[in-house]
Structures are given as structure tokens and as C-alpha cells.
Amino acid sequence: MNKSDRRAFIAQSAGALAGMALLPDITFAVPVRRGATRKIAIVGTGRQGRAIIDELRKLDAVEVAAICDIVPARLKAGAERAPAAEAFADYQQLLAKRTDVEAVVVATPTHLHKDIALAALNAKKHVYCEAPLAASSADCKAITDAVAGADKALVFQVGMYDRANPIYQRARLLARSDSLRDVVSVYAQSHHKTTWRVPGPDTLNWRLDPAVSIGLAGEEGTHQFDVATWLRNKYPVRISGAGAIRLHDDGRRMADTISVQLFWDDGVVMNYQATLANSYGGTYEVVNGTNGSLRLAGTHGWMFKEADAATQGWEVYATRQQFFNEEGIVLIADATKLAAQGRLKEGGGLEHPPLYYAIAAFANSLINAAPIVCTASEGARAATIGMLANQAVLAGGTVDVPPFV
Amino acid sequence: MTRSRNTIAAVRSATAAMGTRFEIVVASTDGYSTQPIVEEALREIADLHGRLTRFSADSLISHINRTASFRPVRLDAGTFALLAAAQAVCRQSGGAFDVAMGSGSMILDESACTVALSSPAVKLDLGGIAKGYALDRAAALLRENGVTAALLHGGTSSVVAIGSPPDAAAWRVALAHGHRFPFIDLCDAALGVSRPHAQIIAEHTHITDARNGAHIAAKRFAVVVGPSACLADAWSTALAVLGERPPGLSRDWTTFIELEHE
Numbered sequence: 001m002n003k004s005d006r007r008a009f010i011a012q013s014a015g016a017l018a019g020m021a022l023l024p025d026i027t028f029a030v031p032v033r034r035g036a037t038r039k040i041a042i043v044g045t046g047r048q049g050r051a052i053i054d055e056l057r058k059l060d061a062v063e064v065a066a067i068c069d070i071v072p073a074r075l076k077a078g079a080e081r082a083p084a085a086e087a088f089a090d091y092q093q094l095l096a097k098r099t100d101v102e103a104v105v106v107a108t109p110t111h112l113h114k115d116i117a118l119a120a121l122n123a124k125k126h127v128y129c130e131a132p133l134a135a136s137s138a139d140c141k142a143i144t145d146a147v148a149g150a151d152k153a154l155v156f157q158v159g160m161y162d163r164a165n166p167i168y169q170r171a172r173l174l175a176r177s178d179s180l181r182d183v184v185s186v187y188a189q190s191h192h193k194t195t196w197r198v199p200g201p202d203t204l205n206w207r208l209d210p211a212v213s214i215g216l217a218g219e220e221g222t223h224q225f226d227v228a229t230w231l232r233n234k235y236p237v238r239i240s241g242a243g244a245i246r247l248h249d250d251g252r253r254m255a256d257t258i259s260v261q262l263f264w265d266d267g268v269v270m271n272y273q274a275t276l277a278n279s280y281g282g283t284y285e286v287v288n289g290t291n292g293s294l295r296l297a298g299t300h301g302w303m304f305k306e307a308d309a310a311t312q313g314w315e316v317y318a319t320r321q322q323f324f325n326e327e328g329i330v331l332i333a334d335a336t337k338l339a340a341q342g343r344l345k346e347g348g349g350l351e352h353p354p355l356y357y358a359i360a361a362f363a364n365s366l367i368n369a370a371p372i373v374c375t376a377s378e379g380a381r382a383a384t385i386g387m388l389a390n391q392a393v394l395a396g397g398t399v400d401v402p403p404f405v
Numbered sequence: 406m407t408r409s410r411n412t413i414a415a416v417r418s419a420t421a422a423m424g425t426r427f428e429i430v431v432a433s434t435d436g437y438s439t440q441p442i443v444e445e446a447l448r449e450i451a452d453l454h455g456r457l458t459r460f461s462a463d464s465l466i467s468h469i470n471r472t473a474s475f476r477p478v479r480l481d482a483g484t485f486a487l488l489a490a491a492q493a494v495c496r497q498s499g500g501a502f503d504v505a506m507g508s509g510s511m512i513l514d515e516s517a518c519t520v521a522l523s524s525p526a527v528k529l530d531l532g533g534i535a536k537g538y539a540l541d542r543a544a545a546l547l548r549e550n551g552v553t554a555a556l557l558h559g560g561t562s563s564v565v566a567i568g569s570p571p572d573a574a575a576w577r578v579a580l581a582h583g584h585r586f587p588f589i590d591l592c593d594a595a596l597g598v599s600r601p602h603a604q605i606i607a608e609h610t611h612i613t614d615a616r617n618g619a620h621i622a623a624k625r626f627a628v629v630v631g632p633s634a635c636l637a638d639a640w641s642t643a644l645a646v647l648g649e650r651p652p653g654l655s656r657d658w659t660t661f662i663e664l665e666h667e
Contacts, residue, residue: 047448054456057479058468073549081481083518197441199550250437299463349462351471353455356463 029370031061031363038366039065041101041125043091043116045078046071048130049107053081055356062363066098071200091116095123103155103366106130109203110219111212114139117156121146126155128362132222132386133158133379135214140380147376155365157372158379161358162227167301167331167350171287171294174303174331175231179312180289183232186262186270188224188285190216195248196256196276208252215390216258216274217241220283222386225262227285227296228270229385236262236270236385237401241392247277260389272389295328299350302328413571416440420447422454423536425560429543432554432571442550446543446557453539456484457531469520470528474509477519485518487538487635491531494639497653502643506530536563537597537638544634556591562598562641565634566591580628586661589630597637599627599645631658 040056042049045067053064064082068091069075075087088094094101103126106116113134120127134140147156162168174180198204207213214222229235239262243255256277262270284297291309295302303315304326319330350357364370374382381404392399416439419428427450433439456465469478480488491504492513505511509527513520522529531538536559544565547555555567556576566576575590580598589596627644629637640658644650650660 047452054465054481057481080483083482194444195440197444199438199442199445299461351462352468353463 029360029364029368031059031360031367033061034367037061037063038103038363039063039098039101040103040105041066041068041094041098042078042082042085042105042107043068043094043120044106044108044112044130045069045074045081046107049074049105050078050081051353051355052105052107052128052359053078055353055359056363057082058352058356059360059363061367065101066094068094071204073200092119095119095125102126103128103362109206109212110214111135111139111206114142117143118146121150121154121156124151124154126362126366128157128159128359129376129379131159131161131374131379132214132218132383133376134383135212135218135387137384137387140383144376144380155362155372156376157358157362157365158374158376158382159358160223160226160230160374160379160382161354162223162296163230164358164361164373165298165350165354166357167299168227168296170331171296171301171303172231174294175287175289176233177312178310179292179303179305180287180294181291181309182289183268184288184290185268186228186285186287188228188270188272189281190220190224190274190283191279191281192276192283193247193279194276195250196254208254210253213254214387215254215393216243216256216276217260217272217389217393218383218386220274221258221260221272221389222382224272224283224285225260225270225385225389226382228262228287229382231287232264232268234264234266235381235401235404237265238263238398239385239389239392239401240398241389241394242396243393246275255393258393260393262385262389294331298354301331303331304328416443418443418447420451422450423458423539423559424460425536425562427536427539427543427559428557429547430556431547431552433552439552442547442552445550446546449543449546450539450559453535453542457535457538459528459530459532466529466531469522473520474522474525474527477512477514477517477521480518480520482518483542485513485515485520487531487534488520488529489513489515490635491534491639494534494636494643498640498643498647498651501646501651502533502639504529504531504534533642534635534639536560537595537634537636540565540595540634562600563634563638564591564596566594566596568593585663586628589628591630594630595632595634595637597629597634597639597641599625599641626661626663628661629658630660 040062042053042064056062056064064085067078067082067085068088069078070089079087104120106113106129110132113129117127117129134143196207207219241260243258245255246257248256257275260272284295287294292303292305315329321328321330361373365372388399388401413432413434414436416431416433416436419426429443429446431439431443458464459466472478495503505527507527509522509524511520511522540557540559540563543557544567547567553568554570558564564578569575569592575592577588577590579588580586625645625648627641629641631637644660644662
């Protein structure tokens with residue numbers, strides 16, 4: 001066995017070990033086309049809607065047949081991404097005219113989700129609704145009621161894309177294994193330097209409108225609180241918050257910097273920081289356990305082991321990255337597949353943006369009846385946590401989380 | 406940033422992308438309204454970095470490099486136009502500029518709006534054109550939002566000028582010292598600069614002759630001024646390789662090439 005053969009052998013063995021240590025292995029399924037392509041409409045072609053079009057284009061099984069936005073510049077930008085799609089300024093007209101469309105993606109401002117989602121369900125369309133699901137409890141309830149009353153064959157997926165992310169799915173298995181053992185604490189942050197204002201009519205600046213916006217805690221925090229509750233499989237019982245304007249003193253009433261704490265009934269606390277005044281570190285989540293820590297940052301994830309934690313096996317062969325004094329074991333989503341190809345060392349980052357996996361999962365549910373990665377009721381609970389966190393920030397105090405059924 | 410509507414001030418902001426720093430300066434009487442426009446343009450540059458870099462596994466270019474030799478990859482209209490522009494410069498420069506690195510070529514199908522690669526040994530590298538393209542897109546967004554005087558640059562080697570500053574007929578861009586062209590005046594024009602010796606990594610310069618893979622050893626300095634930063638970026642690389650202006654280059658373009666002294 002020459003040197004390179006031996007390397008390949010070791011890599012393959014490591015992959016086999018990884019598969020054993022982490023069964024069931026996360027294998028991401030690309031939806032396979034069956035018969036004609038399935039037609040999808042995008043309502044809302046701002047940056048998020050356009051990013052969704054980009055990921056849908058990678059899937060042979062689907063096509064973007066119609067797009068809709070009330071802002072002409074955004075509709076034009078959407079048309080560049082989906083040149084073959086029919087463009088509409090009114091979603092009601094889209095639904096009335098394009099009866100061949102099977103599914104609707106709702107990527108509008110959060111407070112506008114409900115009406116569009118309900119109209120789409122009413123027209124018997126599958127729905128992918130961006131997260132947070134809605135900006136009020138009443139809207140969350142209206143949506144979950146409508147889904148409950150709709151044809152059971154209809155897919156309704158909420159865009160909590162971390163739940164579909166293969167690295168986060170692997171992390172969830174690790175968080176429930178001896179790799180982490182007992183959770184000690186959770187930290188997450190979302191740091192950006194931006195005004196959060198966008199050019200154009202005032203309606204585009206809904207994020208800064210206290211009448212409709214659920215603030216940084218709702219718009220950014222919802223995703224990251226959900227990572228913690230989903231990894232723990234447990235909702236917090238109490239939330240406290242504080243907020244301030246640290247940079248953008250331009251007449252706005254929404255805090256540009258917030259701190260939030262989520263308390264669980266077992267004593268675990270999540271500390272959360274979000275700001276629009278500083279970009280250091282960006283967006284990530286850390287779960288600390290008695291045997292190690294997980295750090296998750298969208299396309300990448302790492303595990304840091306405590307010195308006294310037992311060797312699991314798979315991590316011996318994994319790629320490592322240095323973070324100052326700490327060594328991170330790179331989490332790979334498809335270790336077995338990469339090892340079979342002798343490419344284990346290349347793994348580490350996702351091959352697509354995290355959004356792709358959520359979109360592909362939706363297509364998979366649509367075509368192959370695969371389980372829905374985030375249902376309307378799960379999305380409603382996540383949005384509720386975000387809204388309660390925003391209430392805590394606005395009050396500068398503590399709110400109780402009602403028990404979820 | 407100022408909220409006064411009487412004085413003209415500069416709104417200036419920057420972002421790190423494509424291995425360099427992009428900066429935008431807008432002359433404006435209303436900094437409050439201009440700031441989000443500048444942020445929107447910077448966000449466009451950051452998005453394009455995410456799509457066009459070959460250094461991230463999750464970029465569109467990495468997706469193309471992994472899969473387009475097995476089956477054509479569907480593209481959006483903007484990316485298709487970018488690749489078509491790159492292919493045109495490749496043809497017109499006799500292959501001196503080529504985004505398809507390695508043995509093989511890029512195959513574009515306009516009617517299907519797809520790209521394919523002729524072999525797994527060929528990979529796309531938009532390093533010589535993406536910065537200029539990002540600036541063109543950012544400038545288009547600024548113009549759409551009513552900006553009439555701005556200067557944008559990516560790592561100082563690609564520049565776009567919108568209009569002129571309020572107190573001058575053009576944006577004056579200084580080139581390096583010791584050249585025959587110490588500065589260039591730009592008004593509604595783009596500039597691309599290629600200086601092979603500016604980024605020497607080990608013994609190699611960062612400009613490669615796409616025709617034979619050789620690194621350009623001569624200290625050639627190429628400057629291209631014309632209507633698009635994307636093409637100025639590509640042509641400056643081609644001219645640094647060729648060392649002379651190709652006969653087919655349109656009269657819209659002004660070029661300067663000189664050999665640098667030790």
C-alpha cells in the first residue's frame with residue numbers, strides 16, 4: 001500500500017466510523033424529477049425572494065413560473081433571476097390566472113405573510129412561507145387554523161432554514177449524544193453594521209415601523225432562538241430583554257442593539273446579543289455541554305471537546321481548525337459520502353447556501369411526500385418565542401412563555 | 406453623514422468582498438436618504454461576492470465548477486450576461502483573458518440560458534472580471550435610486566465614476582507614482598488597472614497568460630478606460646498579458662500600456 005492508498009484507506013475508514021458514530025447518518029436527498037416540472041410562484045422578490053429563486057433554479061424538478069411584487073424595481077430584479085416567469089404586481093391576480101402553479105413561496109415583509117398564505121391555501125396551493133411566520137399571535141393562529149382546515153395533502157413549510165441545514169442536523173444529533181452530554185449554556189449573536197433602512201417608499205422600511213415590526217429579536221432572533229429550542233427539543237419558560245439605540249439615532253424607535261435571555265425550566269440559560277452597530281463575529285450559535293461545545297455558523301460548524309471527554313472515534317480523523325487557543329473539530333454533513341470518494345478532508349463547508357437545503361426539502365415534500373422540516377405549528381411556536389423576546393426588549397423586563405400544547 | 410439639505414457632503418461607506426475592500430463615495434445634499442442607497446449597493450456587492458467567489462464551496466461558481474462538466478447548469482440572466490461578456494473578451498483577445506482555467510472550455514447556450522464545462526479539468530475563475538461586474542451592478546443600483554455623482558472602487562484597481570463631483574468636471578483618479586500617466590479624469594466612465602507586480606505571491610505574479618498558463622514576468626502596467634467596469638477589468642488583464650492593444654478593440658476604449666522600470 002503506497003502512501004496515497006493508505007491515506008485514502010484511512011479516510012474511508014474514518015467515514016465508516018463517522019457513519020457508525022452518528023447513525024442515523026444525515027443523507028441529504030435532492031428531489032428527483034417525476035414527470036413534468038412542478039410550477040412554483042414567488043410572491044415578494046426582494047433580496048430573500050430572489051435568493052430563493054436562485055436555489056430553486058438548481059433543482060430540475062421545479063420551475064419558477066410566476067413572480068409577484070408590488071414594487072416595480074423589485075419585480076424587475078426578480079424577472080432577471082427568473083426570465084421565463086410571468087410577472088404580476090398583484091398576488092390575487094397571479095392566483096386567479098396561473099391555476100397551473102402548484103406551490104407559492106411567500107417572501108414578503110413578515111406582517112404581510114398571513115393574507116397571502118391564506119389566499120394560497122384557499123386556492124389549494126402548497127406554501128413555503130418565509131420565517132418568522134407572522135408578526136402577531138392572531139396572524140399565527142389564523143395561519144395554523146387555515147393549515148389545519150386545509151387538504152392534508154397540501155405542504156405548508158415555514159422557512160426556519162437552520163432545521164434543514166445538514167450541519168445543524170448533525171449538530172442536533174451530537175447535542176443529544178455523549179459528545180455534548182448535559183447542556184450547560186447557550187450563546188448566540190447576530191452582529192451587523194447597517195441602518196436596516198432601505199431606499200424606496202416608506203412601506204419598504206417595515207422593519208423600523210413599531211406598528212408592524214417585531215424588531216431585532218423577532219426578525220433575527222427567531223431563527224437563533226429556534227436553533228436552541230430545536231437542538232434541546234424544549235421551549236424556554238421565561239424571557240428577559242433589554243435594548244438601546246447605540247448608533248442609529250435617526251429618529252427611529254426600534255432598538256439597534258439588544259440583549260435577550262431565554263430561561264429553561266432545568267436552569268439552562270441562553271444569552272443572545274443582536275446589533276446593527278457592530279459586525280464583529282457576525283451570526284453564530286454556541287451550545288456548551290459538559291463534554292464539549294458546538295459552534296454553528298450557517299455554512300460551517302465545529303465541535304470543541306473538553307480534555308476529559310472520551311474519544312468518540314470519528315473525530316480522530318476529522319479536519320481541525322485553530323481558533324486562537326482552541327481547536328475546533330470541523331463538522332461535516334456528508335462524511336460517509338465524502339469518505340467513499342476519498343474527499344473527507346475537503347469537507348467542512350456546505351456545498352450550497354443554507355437556504356438551498358430548506359428549498360430542496362420543500363420540493364422533496366411536494367414531490368415525494370417527504371416529512372415537512374418545519375410545519376406551520378412549529379413555525380408559529382418559533383415566531384411566538386421571537387415576539388415574546390421583542391416584548392421583553394420593549395418592556396426592558398421579563399415575560400413568561402405560555403406552555404405550548 | 407449630514408441631515409442638512411443645503412450643504413453638499415460625501416456619504417462614504419465600505420465593505421470587504423472579493424479579497425479586497427470596496428468603497429463607495431456619493432456626493433449628496435441629504436445624507437439621511439443617501440445612506441440606505443449606499444448600503445443597498447454594498448449589499449449587492451456582498452451578494453455577488455457570495456455568488457461569484459471560487460473560494461467558498463457554497464457559491465454559484467463552485468456549484469458550476471462541481472457540476473457543469475456533467476450537465477449544463479441553469480443561470481439567471483445577469484450571470485449569463487457576465488459569462489458571455491467574459492467569453493467575448495476571451496475571443497477578441499485571442500485567449501489572453503479567459504475565465505475557463507485548465508484544459509477545456511466553457512460552453513454557453515443562450516436559448517437555454519445555461520453554462521457547461523467541456524471537462525472536469527476546467528474550472529471557472531472570475532477573479533479577473535468579478536470586481537468590475539460588481540461595481541457595474543452597484544453603480545446601476547445607485548443610478549436607479551437617483552444618485553448622479555459618485556465614485557466606486559474595488560481594491561483601487563477597478564473604478565466606476567458616476568457623473569462628476571459638485572465642484573469639478575470629473576473625478577480625478579491618481580495612478581501610481583512614476584508613470585507617464587499620473588492621474589486620469591473620469592466622468593460616467595469605468596477604469597481597470599492591471600499591475601502584475603503589484604501582488605507578487607512567491608515567485609509568481611497574479612496574472613496568468615490564459616493561453617499557456619505562464620505567469621507574466623514583465624512588469625507591465627495596463628490601464629483601460631471605457632463604458633463598463635466589468636469589461637475594463639477583463640481588458641486590463643488581457644492587455645497586461647498581450648502588451649499591446651488588439652486591433653479588434655472598440656473605439657469606446659482608451660488604453661495605456663507601459664513597461665515599468667525596476
